[in-house]
């Protein structure tokens with residue numbers, strides 16, 4: 001198949017899923033064209049079946065905000081026509097589903113019937129999409145996509161609750177290339193570079209936005225390090241990072257918290273992590289938690305959104321109510337205080353990721369593309 005993928009090219013979860021999916025499809029022989037404003041951060045040009053088309057913006061003094069959807073839909077018309085694409089798979093509804101709909105309409109005028117698959121990822125529905133400034137257009141683009149998928153049951157329920165949806169929504173969980181993490185675990189993990197042999201390692205990875213509750217990450221770790229020798233690795237960049245650094249300084253734990261910034265070496269960092277902290281306010285799925293689990297890491301998270309579909313309470317880690325840092329710290333300590341308990345949680349976490357492995361999920365997306373191609377309006 002010839003497939004166009006539209007996504008954010010940044011470190012956010014939707015861009016990661018879109019990129020990993022595109023690379024896997026190309027590996028399987030499909031022709032994949034990424035259309036976005038920058039090269040996606042996880043894109044590895046390992047296949048001649050992978051192409052990248054940059055959406056270029058024109059500066060003009062009149063524009064306070066540049067019309068990205070206009071440039072994107074124009075580029076989509078060009079790429080679909082030139083490379084005879086059959087499917088446009090857009091990740092994150094805003095503004096991608098809207099731009100894809102506009103491209104579809106323009107292409108119909110040229111006699112081309114491009115099929116649009118929209119995957120909802122989370123904040124495009126829960127935080128941003130349902131805002132009165134965007135809601136009507138987001139609802140319209142969801143209802144007018146050929147096929148709509150969401151990355152969790154919880155996100156599907158949120159979408160049905162927040163919008164008037166007339167289209168079907170198919171749940172396809174996010175996935176992981178488990179082999180990549182298996183390989184890393186077999187290698188020497190370089191744990192010694194970040195912690196002493198008697199110290200436990202806790203990690204948080206995100207884009208440090210308010211929804212991730214970075215303050216809670218530090219609060220939980222503060223309690224853990226009072227009980228057990230430990231280190232906290234903070235991976236990522238974003239608006240809450242400066243406050244987190246100040247909080248760490250104020251608490252006097254600067255020697256125990258390491259801020260690593262954005263990283264392309266997530267599997268290497270996770271391979272020596274004992275517990276992953278994700279106390280998010282909302283999380284449609286929690287791809288970072290799944291990545292941690294694939295690296296045999298127990299997860300301490302909130303029970304919000306789709307997290308209970310990924311992290312199984314008392315088995316792969318623990319779930320707590322939003323903001324209950326005391327409970328999250330108690331849970332983390334209960335896992336970390338004993339080698340055997342820790343080992344059991346790590347094993348269970350790894351085992352649980354098998355159902356999310358790439359080989360299971362990829363054919364589901366291929367079926368979705370075939371269903372879209374067979375759709376007649």
Ligand code: GMT
Pocket residue numbers: 012013014015017092121122123124151174206207211282283284285286287288
């Ligand atoms: O908030 C992020 O970390 C980025 C955001 C995105 O859309 O890029 O993530 C959302 O999509 C991920 C991939 O499907 C999910 O794993 C995240 O849970 C979801 N984030 C939220 O719902 C807050």
